[in-house]
Amino acid sequence: MSFKSLFSKSTNSSKFRLNQLIKIGILLFTISNVLLILYYITFENLSNSSTSNTQDLDEILPSSLKSSSSSLSFKSLLKYIKSSSTENDAKNNLIDFYYDNTTNLLIIEKNHNLNEDSPESSISTNSQENLITYINSDSKQNYDLHLIEGYNYQDYTNNLKTKINSYFENSISKEYETELKFNESLKQFFLNLVEKLEDCKPNIGSINNNEHYSNKIKIEKYYQNLNKLSDEQMKEIPENQEYIHKLGHIPVFDGHLREQYINEPVRTKEYLSLFLQLNDSEISSLKQSHEKFINSMPNEWPKDLLIENNNINQNQFLKGDGIVYLAGGKYDQLVLLSIKILRKLGSNLPIEIMIPTQKDYNLQFCNEIIPSLNGKCIIMNEFIPDLLIKNNKFGSYLLKNIAILLSSFENVLYLDADNLPIKNPDNLFVNKPFIDNHLIIWPDLWRRSTSPLLYDIADIKVDTNNKVRNSYLNKNNDNDNEKISFHDCEGSLPEASSETGQILINKKHHFKTLILSFFYNYYGPEFYYPLLSQGAAGEGDKESFIFAAHRLNLSYYQVKEFNREFGPISEKTEKIDFFGMGQYDPIIDYIQSKSLEEDETSTTKTVRNVITKRSNENQSNYKSQPPTNFATNQNDKSISNYNYHFFKSSSLIFLHANWPKFFINELFSNDSGRGTKDKNGNRRRLYGNELKLELQNNNDNDKDSDFELIIIKNLFEIWCLPPWINLIDVPKSESDKRKEICNNIKLHKEFLENS
Structure with missing residues (x-):
């Protein structure tokens, strides 16, 4: 009898129907239990075979x-x-x-x-x-x-509740007085630091000039001998071929770590010593200055500063975790975009926006928008001594150091204004490698170009006879000490240079790192930037943090996965252009870089990351198979190893959208060739198809994998929908220019949705 006939007969009583329903329910319950048992049995062998x-x-x-x-x-x-x-x-x-x-x-x-x-x-x-x-x-x-x-x-919510309760339990006037004392103590800390820096000033003139890069002939001879070129062949190389040198500086865009160009010299101690030239007197002066500062620099946060802070309920200095940006002026619009994306990703951590001066402070941005996103603005020069401004040191690359030191958090994720999060970064604070190393640095695209002279000046011993890494895939130099990369040797920094559009740092553990890097940046333009980079791409503060931690023998973790450029295909090079840089998740990076044995021998008392390891395969074997074909140099269009990743597994976490930046007045009304349209007026993806494809590999949701579309949608929400926002360098909300820009944003959004 069918179910249809069973329930259609008018002669069946309601009792009969109830009995049948009960039987059907028992049958379904039995089937579901059988399926559940089979489901678990499926995995029994897995559980037995797992260690x-x-x-x-x-x-x-x-x-x-x-x-x-x-x-x-x-x-x-x-x-x-x-x-x-x-x-x-x-x-x-x-x-x-x-x-x-x-x-x-x-x-x-x-x-x-x-x-x-x-x-x-x-x-x-x-x-x-x-x-x-x-x-x-x-x-x-x-x-x-x-x-x-x-x-x-x-935990963060409970701390907020405690602060609020304490606020009402204490005298507001007393809180105000104590806060003023704290602010004065903080200002005094910076004044003492600047006075110490001035006392340790090198007694020589700047070394960052062409006179100190006067070795062009020797560099060219070195290149000729290395590649066994005749004089006639050397004459055939155009003078503007900057992969040999650039006016005596190291080649700006040579040494692409992932590409491993065949004709580029191994960056041995001899090779890196060819560029910046110092005489004995200059080396001696820099040594004395560096040693003097090392011996006199503060080793911990001033006790009076911490005492004053402990008496304040509202200003929890050196407490908790948070995210820090540098903004002000036209950079407010970049930070707003980054924070909007950050909040939509689920990040709930507090944010502090460092504003250099009062004139950079925007009332709508700081008093209305940022507080609604669980953030606040801090005017930096209210804590900065006049001496720093008088010496023209308050600005440029030193701002990052000051911003991190000024922030109230103990653990800081610093992001450049043009840095856009692809994933929620909050869990970086509570996992390895950060909880073990207290400092995470991400790599740049290029090989390290630090001068061996700096290791001598900073009294760092590098054993050039002891190779501990192999960063050259296309060079057989294992048994030839004269061809070992200087930064593959024991005692040196890693071969990959650093990119500090994002830094994760614990300010207690790495207080001395912040102070010593302050010294390097204070005297950076005159002395330490040429020593750290020798004219390479991005020369500035980017190497100061890792070098300071290295000199102080403090632990740090530099992500091993290659920095990846994203952009359209360049007409000039026929390769992917540098519109943005993708940085990878350090948690996934760390897991692949450490074997189970290394994890078990760790002496750090932390919650363990690893629960189960598969037993039939070497766990450390996560490195990708390296390429076998390489381009001759940066101008060789025939070969690209763009798809080569250091590890087999990787996951993007940040997009440093540095060139172009999302200044909407420039990006959507400028056909310079670095915008949403090429020079011929054809619309194109800013980051090509590569960014979307890579995210699709790690994401089941196609909509979420189109990060460029996410960016553009957020731009449209910010600038083209109420409530209306008016910031510096953004056309007024009621203007025809804003309407034109919004129309272009809308058109680009529609283009992305259909491409």
Whole structure:
């Protein structure tokens, strides 16, 4: 009898219908239990074959996940993930953070903050379903499974509540007086620092001039001998071929670390010593100045500053985690775009905007917009001594140092105004490598060009006979000390130069790093920038932080995955142009860079990242297969290794949109060739298709993977929809120019949606 006939007969009583419904319910319940048992049995072999890292699991997992053997099985994990999507306890959520179909690298994040009422809850549920589907794939046999911390915003919320309660329990006038004392103590700290810097000034003139790059003939001879070129062949090289040198400086755009050009010289000690030339008197003066500052520099935050701070309830200096930007003037619009994207990604950390002077302070930006985004503006020169301004040192590259020191946070993620987050960066604060090293630096596109003279000046010993890295894939120099890269040797910095559009730093652990880098930047333009970079691309403050930490023997982690340029194809080079730089997630980078054995021998008392490692494969074997073909030099259009990644797994976290920047008045009304249209007026993607394709590889949602579209949509919301915002260098909201720009933004948005 069919179900249709069963329920259509008028002679059946309501009791009969009820009995049938009960039987059907029992049948469905039985089938679901059988399927559930089969589901878990599917993973039994996986749990038996996995090796578990049992140490410290009590610190990581709730008791419901612990078996009698204190090991974590896939069965238990999946059961926990499935149930967590319906639990009300926000502390018992696990969500997927990252997974790679190629390597089976699976990273799961503890989530302390989701609940059924939050808008993120549905996203978490979808993520859990995707994760279960991924693990349930028949083609997967083993996984390299890692558990990482999610950021616990509840702690931050509780601290805010405590501050508010304390505020009403104390005298407002007393708070005000104490705050004034704190501000004076902070200003005195900077005054003492500047006086110390002036006392350690080198007694020589600037070395950053052409007279100190007078070795052009020797550089050319070195290149000729290296490549075994005749005099006639050298004459055939045009004078403007800057891959040999640029007016005696190191080639600006040579040494692309990922591309590994064949004809570029290995950056040995001999080669790097060919560029900046100093005499013995200059070296001696710089040595004495450096040593004097090292011996007299403060080693910790002043006690009176911390005492004054402890008496203030509202100004929690050197407390908690937060994000810091430098803004003011036309840069406000860049910071606003970055923060809007940051908040939509789910970041809830407080933000501080450092404004250099009162004239850079915009009332609408600082008093209305930023507070609504859980941020505040701080006017920097209110804390800066007049001596710093009088000496013309308050500006340019020193601002980054001052901004980080002035910020109230203990742990700071500093972002340049033109830096756009692709992922929520908050969990970087609570995971390795940051909790172990307290400083994360990201790489630049280029090889390091630091002069060996600086190591001598700073009293850093480099053993040129002991090679500890191999950054040249196309050179067989393992057994030839004369061809070992200087920055592959023990005691040196890593071969990749640094890009400081983003820095993550603990201001307590790395207080001395900030002070010594302050010294390098204070005397940077005259002395230390040429020593750090010798005229290479981006010369400035970017190498000062890592070199200071290195000199002080303080731990740091530099991301190993290559910085990746994004942009349209250049008509000149026929290669991808440098419109923006992509930087990668250090958590995923770190996991691949460290073997299980290294993790187990760590002496740091922290929550362990690793729960389970697959047993049938070498865990440290995450390096990508290197390319075998290389371009001759930067002008060789025949070969590009653009798709070569250092690791097999990687995930973009920042886009440093530095050239062009998102100044809307320039970007959407200028056909200079570095905008949304090429020189012929044809609309194009600012970052080519490469950015979208790379994000698609790590994202199941095609809409979310088009980051350029996300940028443009946010620009449209900010400038083309109410409430109307009027900032410096942005056409007024009611003007025809604003309407024209908004129309162009809309047209570009439609172009991206259909491309």
